[in-house]
Amino acid sequence: MLNQSQLDAIDHAIETHLMAAGLDHVIYMDMGGNTIAKHDNGKSRLDSTAFAALAAGNFAAVDAMAKLVGESEFSLLFHKGERSSIHFSKVNNDTLLVSMFSKDISLGMVRLKVTEAIKAINRVLTDTTIV
Numbered sequence: 001m002l003n004q005s006q007l008d009a010i011d012h013a014i015e016t017h018l019m020a021a022g023l024d025h026v027i028y029m030d031m032g033g034n035t036i037a038k039h040d041n042g043k044s045r046l047d048s049t050a051f052a053a054l055a056a057g058n059f060a061a062v063d064a065m066a067k068l069v070g071e072s073e074f075s076l077l078f079h080k081g082e083r084s085s086i087h088f089s090k091v092n093n094d095t096l097l098v099s100m101f102s103k104d105i106s107l108g109m110v111r112l113k114v115t116e117a118i119k120a121i122n123r124v125l126t127d128t129t130i131v
Helices: 002-019 048-068 106-127
Strands: 024-028 035-039 076-078 084-089 095-102
Touching: 002 024, 002 035, 002 106, 024 048, 035 048, 048 076, 048 084, 048 095, 084 106, 095 106
Parallel strands: none
Antiparallel strands: 024 035, 024 095, 076 084, 084 095
């Protein structure tokens, strides 16, 4: 269970690393599809609850496929559309970070910013001094 200070620190990491880079939506969630933190640019009406549930199912399905082909996991997924793309990245065994962005933002930049955000989130999750 996360406390308010941890949630605030996670929100700050998402704002600083991802939303400031111009991403449209970011959802930090558990593997069951429960949203822990969500951010958006205010320009769309995404149903983040339904999206998180579908994202969890998608990630679980791909995890099962990884095992079928002899991989322990696929920790990163990417879906590219005509106008927008979705990047899924495993933060730890229990949580997932889903980032949605427009075609105007490069995948390389998103991957860099997601890596930075994940490091910051994992510091929050393991730092026992955040109360």
